[in-house]
Amino acid sequence: MSNITVRYFAWMREHTGADMETVALPTDVTSVGELVPHLVAMSDGHALALKNMQAVRVAVNRAYGDLDTAVNVGDEVAFFPPVTGG
Amino acid sequence: MGVRVQTEDFDVGAESRALQADSVGAITLFVGTVRGLSSDNGVTAMTLEHYPGMTEQELERIEAEARDRWPLENVTIIHRVGRLEAGDQIVLVAVASAHRQASFDAANFIMDFLKTDAPFWKAEERGGTKSWVDARQSDTDARDRWTS
Numbered sequence: 001m002s003n004i005t006v007r008y009f010a011w012m013r014e015h016t017g018a019d020m021e022t023v024a025l026p027t028d029v030t031s032v033g034e035l036v037p038h039l040v041a042m043s044d045g046h047a048l049a050l051k052n053m054q055a056v057r058v059a060v061n062r063a064y065g066d067l068d069t070a071v072n073v074g075d076e077v078a079f080f081p082p083v084t085g086g
Numbered sequence: 087m088g089v090r091v092q093t094e095d096f097d098v099g100a101e102s103r104a105l106q107a108d109s110v111g112a113i114t115l116f117v118g119t120v121r122g123l124s125s126d127n128g129v130t131a132m133t134l135e136h137y138p139g140m141t142e143q144e145l146e147r148i149e150a151e152a153r154d155r156w157p158l159e160n161v162t163i164i165h166r167v168g169r170l171e172a173g174d175q176i177v178l179v180a181v182a183s184a185h186r187q188a189s190f191d192a193a194n195f196i197m198d199f200l201k202t203d204a205p206f207w208k209a210e211e212r213g214g215t216k217s218w219v220d221a222r223q224s225d226t227d228a229r230d231r232w233t234s
Contacts (some may be wrong), residue, residue, distance in 0.1 A: 009137055011218045040196035059205070062140035079138060082221030085134065085165060085198060085206025086118055086177055 002027075002073050006039065008049060009080035014054070015049035025073055030075060032058050035069030047074060050079065089145040091136060093168040096178055097155050105160040105182035114189035116179040116197055122172030129210045132178070132219075134167045137205035141165070148199040152181070155195065156188035163196065165206060195232055201225040 002056045013019045031034050043058045050056065053067065059078040060069045071077055087104060098117060105113055120132060145163050152158060160182040170176060179196045183189040208219040 007137070007203070010135060010209070017193050023104060036104065061139070062137070062143055064203075078140070080137065080205060081218070083202065084219040084221055085136070085203040085204050085207045086225075 004035075004071060004073065005076045007076065007078040009078065011081060012049040012079055015044050016043070016076055025071065030070060031036065032060065032065060032068065032069050032071055033067045035077065036067070087162050089149065089163045090141055090162075091138070091141050091145075091167055092164065092167060095175060096164045097165070098108055098175075098178060098180075101164070101178060101180050101229040105162060105180055106180070107159055109184055110159045110182040111184050112186040112189045113180065113182045114186070116177075116193050117175055118177040118197075120170050120172050120174045120176060128212050129172065129215065131169060131211045133169045133209045133211075134165075135207045135209070136165075136167050139208050140205050145200065146203045148196055148203065151199070152192040152196050156183065156192045158183050158188060159218075161192070161196075163200070165200070165204070167206070169232045175217045198225075198232065202229045 002025050003022050005020060006065050007020050008022050010054055012020045026038055028040065036053060037048055040050050056079050058069065060071060098115060102113055102115055119130060149161050149163060152161065158181060162180040163177065164178040166176055179193050181189040181193045202225050209216050210219055
C-alpha cells in the first residue's frame with residue numbers, strides 16, 4: 001500500500017466535490033508542495049480549489065504545516081481556507 | 087470542564103457552576119452568539135463546519151498554552167457546529183482562577199487563538215444564498231498581540 005488520505009474543507013470541499021479521498025502517493029513526492037500539482041491534475045474542481053495556495057492552510061496528520069512539510073505513506077493531508085470559528 | 091465540540095446548545099449557568107471549587111475566586115465567561123437580521127450583515131442563519139479530531143486537538147493545545155501563562159484552576163471550551171440561527175449561542179469559553187485578572191486575560195487569550203487556529207468554518211445564509219465567511223486580518227492581529 002502506498003496511499004495517503006487527502007481532505008478538503010469549506011469552499012475547497014465544494015470545489016473538489018469530495019471531503020476525503022484516497023490518493024496513491026507518487027514516488028517522487030516527499031512534501032506537501034510536491035503533492036499539490038498531482039492533486040491539481042485530478043480535476044478542474046481540484047485545480048480551482050488549489051489555485052491560490054497563498055490562501056490555503058495545510059495540516060499533515062492534524063497538525064498545522066506548510067508546503068515544506070514532509071508527506072509519507074499513510075499520512076492524512078488536509079487543505080482548508082483560513083479558519084472562521086468563534 | 088475540558089474541550090467539547092457539539093451540535094447541542096449549552097447551559098452557561100450549569101457550565102459556570104461546574105467550574106466552582108474551593109480554590110476558585112473568579113470565573114470569566116465568554117459567550118459568542120449569532121448576530122441577527124437587524125444587524126448590518128443581514129444574516130438569517132449560519133452553518134459551522136469543523137475538522138473532527140484536529141479541532142479538539144487545537145483547542146486542547148490553546149488551553150494548555152493558557153495554563154502555561156496564567157495560574158488557572160478550571161477551563162471549559164465548548165464550540166457548536168451544524169446549523170445555527172440568529173440569537174443562538176455558538177461558543178463558550180469559561181475560565182476559573184483564584185483571582186480575577188488571570189481568568190479575564192486567559193479567556194481573552196483563548197478566544198483570540200480559537201478564532202485564528204481552531205479549524206472551524208462558517209457559511210452564512212442571507213435570504214436564500216449561502217456564502218463562506220472570509221477570515222479577518224483583525225483576528226490575526228488580535229492573536230499576534232500576545233506574542234509581540
